[in-house]
Amino acid sequence: MTNWLPNLENDIEPQERRGPLYMRLANRIESDIAQGILPPGTKLPPQRNLAFDIGVTIGTVGRAYNLIRERGLVTGEVGRGTYVTSHKDVPLVERSSTSTPFGGTRGAIIEPGNIRLDSTAAIDVGQSEPMERLLQGILKQYPREISSYSRTLPQSWLEAGSRWLSSAGWKPDLASIVPTLGAHSAILAIIAAVTAPGDRIAFEDLTYCSAARSVNLMGRRSIIMHTQAGFATPDDFERLCAQQHPKLVFLMPSLHNPTATTMPEENRRAIVDIARRYNVWIIEDEIYGSIMQNKHIAIAALAPERTFHIGGLSKSVAAGVRGGWVACPPHLATRVYTAHKMVTGGMPFMMAELGAQLVNSGEADAIRSKVCAEVRDREAIAQEIFAGMDFNSQPLATFLWVKLPDPWLSATFKNAALNEGVLIDDEDEFKPGRTEKAFHRVRLGVTVPATREELRQGFSIIRRLMETSNASYDSYS
Known part of the structure; x- marks a missing residue:
């Protein structure tokens, strides 16, 4: 050597x-x-x-x-x-x-033949049939709109967004809705609309890291909040506000990614109070809220004047539609709409109309019910195979947050799993910046395998690896 x-x-x-x-x-x-x-x-x-x-x-x-x-x-x-x-x-x-310096820990191109547990897109439950029917109708009804650029905001698009984002008795006003090309583009539009280069944006120490990477790419500065029990604590948020004065905070309160936890209502109320005192904008990413059936009080319901509430179809209906909406503080909806057009090139009519018709016709609800039923069954498989192990999950969670037994490390385990033909996410995929905190966990998605049998096979491989010493994986350690 x-x-x-x-x-x-x-x-x-x-x-x-x-x-x-x-x-x-x-x-x-x-x-x-x-x-x-x-x-x-x-x-x-x-x-x-x-x-x-x-x-x-x-x-x-x-x-x-x-x-x-x-x-x-x-x-x-x-x-x-x-x-x-x-x-x-x-x-x-x-x-x-x-x-490139902009990427995460996932490969850009996925080799065929691997079992994919590294994604949480909606399960295929036959979405193509209702979508084919709706698309045929759109092509017949709107030939001129399809052949040109979309320069209007139909009322039906706003109604769909208000309906899809509603949560626990809260329903956003139509005037606050901006249709977006998925949840991620909504995040970019909000950042562009209410912050300037050099501004600090706060993220939990585990989060949806594509947002944090986008922040840095746009010239903003990401700063890190410590979490406890899988979500942000009011004490650390206030410390960060007092010391570093963030302009905006990014939160995933319902089915937090990747910890599979839900922020308690008292934490939501406390964070709202702190944000008001320090004049901090809030992005409430509720992309998983729809699959959790929106049972929790929205931060936007507590602080509509400063909260951008984001939702979409990717986790519970169909990721390929790229359908999303954001409910904005009313006086900022136009600014976010303009920013979204500038950072994305504009909302394609076909996708926006399809997303709206899916929601307004009730087809999205029907698909979501089927997806939720399948997620429950797959999560039950996880409970069975990982019995006795330390992991976070919920009955409608599309992923698990699994604690690795000693001496496994997260990146080491990810590479060992890849060598066995299973793609998973290590904890680095969710860290918005350098931190000394190690979680020794990996995230396992349940939705991409085509069948429950394939999922069971992938989980079984992971379980076997967890019970194996990593001494045999010198080249991946």
Whole structure:
């Protein structure tokens, strides 16, 4: 085994000093291979050893090793290690888009044949049949609108948004509704509308990280709140407000992703009170609220003057429709509508009309009922297979948040699962920034496998790995 250590402070090109640490490490390995410092056949240090020697996390080294493996520079052999390949034996491959500084921990292209537990899109329950019928009607009824740009906001689109976002007796006014190209584009539009470059935006220490990455890409600064029991605490939110003065806070109060918890009403009320005192805007991402059947009081119902309440169809009806809505503080709806058009290019008529007709016709409710029934059955399979294990879930949760037994680490386990043909998400996928806090958990989605049998197979593989020592996975540790 080589005694090689990378020198990350002496990168050859100035641009190599920028970007995530895992990418800099991968680039350094590639450079040393090209210069012959790491000749073919060289065994790289085990990830655990290298992480200790250069003072980074094992997850950072794991992501770097994965990246150079995708580039065709090394091979990993279970139980033997990671070896530099001969360039003559490895075809030239195009670098994956995951090598950009904007990506997460998921591969951009999914190889066929794997069992996917790394997504929470709505289960296929036969959505294509009602959608085909509705689309045929739209094509016949609106030929001119389909052939042109959408420059109006039909009342029916607003009615659909108000209906879909309603929660526990609260129903947003039509004047507050903005149709969006899914929940993520709503987040971008809100950030663009009410914040400026340099503003701080608060995120929980585990969250929907594509939002945090988008914040940084847009020149805003993400700051981290500590969580307790899987959701933000009023005490830490107030500390953050007093010390760092965020302009906006991003929350997922109902079926928090990835912890599968629900924020209690007293926490919601306390956070609203703090936000009012410190004049902080609130994004309430309730994309999972619809599958939880919107039984919890909405933060927007408690503070409509400062809350942007987001919902959509992706988790409970159909992710491919990209249907979403945001209920805004009334005086900001026009601004968010304009910002959404500017950051997305505008709402396509076909998708907006289909989403509205799904909701207004009742088809969305019917599909959601079928999806919820299937989710319940799949979650019951999880309860059976992971009995005795430590994990968070709810009967209508589309994912589990599973605690790994010692000595497994999250990134190590993810790579071991991938080696067994199962795609999962490690905790780094949900961290909005660097933190010393380690959860030693992974998220397992229940919705993508085509059948319950495939899901059971994937869960069984994960259970077996959890009961196996990671000593056999030196090249992934």
